[in-house]
Amino acid sequence: MALKHSKQRDMIKEFLMGRKDHPTADVVYANVHIQYPNISLGTVYRNLSLLADLGEIKRLRLGDGVDHFDADTSPHYHFICSECGSVIDLKMNSIETITDIAGADFDGQIAGHVTYFYGTCGNCSKVQSAAHSAH
Amino acid sequence: MALKHSKQRDMIKEFLMGRKDHPTADVVYANVHIQYPNISLGTVYRNLSLLADLGEIKRLRLGDGVDHFDADTSPHYHFICSECGSVIDLKMNSIETITDIAGADFDGQIAGHVTYFYGTCGNCSKVQSAAHSAH
DNA sequence: TTCCTTGCAAATCGTTTGCATAATG
């Protein structure tokens, strides 16, 4: 139960804090593996889950079948590009009221919600219109 | 490319239309299998995907690692109980504005959002308070 | 007869886990 220090865990968290995209477990593995060739995928998974349970990082399930991880644990929403798959933080006004709206006529207790947005990111939008006008 | 009729596909869709919970592929399989013992799991998966692509049913990814399917394709939101895992349709006022809110200061194009709510359903709430007062 | 669909089993993919060993407190 008592937590012990581990260099692997430190490196994983540090790597995650240095990224503003939202890497998957094997991206974390691939990168940490460069500086620490002995680390195993299992250890990466174990530590990502542990850190998520501790609340030190966030696990994102964005419907693409793969878990993404985010070192930014402050409440915020994500956008996922349908073209390139990139995950982007959104700066937006609060929509916390939707939990109350949903609970207004509901028999149980609503604790929270999961929301993410999708569409075409800035980059992919440009590429599309460029390809369009080019022809 | 041309779609051909299949009894299996019909049964799968019919089964789904008769349910107001949101079954997973193997629940669909287990049930259809009773009336049609020869059907295979692969066929169930293939047809659920096909129907979802055609827009005849909806695929729900609710973060529990398993896909759920819903024959009700009208826009509505879902609640998932953290205790018992049941998936319940919500009757609630529109929150479609959140897409605009999210897009207000965003560089790309937001096409839509995915939202679901979680908490304790009516049943599980009662069980909890009963267990509490019983002691 | 064309070619879509099926059943079956093997394959894939992301993730978890058992176990003996190494590292931490």
Add this chain to the structure above:
DNA sequence: CATTATGCAAACGATTTGCAAGGAA
């Protein structure tokens, strides 16, 4: 020394896929 963490490989669960045979147009 008591335990937690690791590396490795095997196990897992959900879903997909290749292929030969069956069924619809």
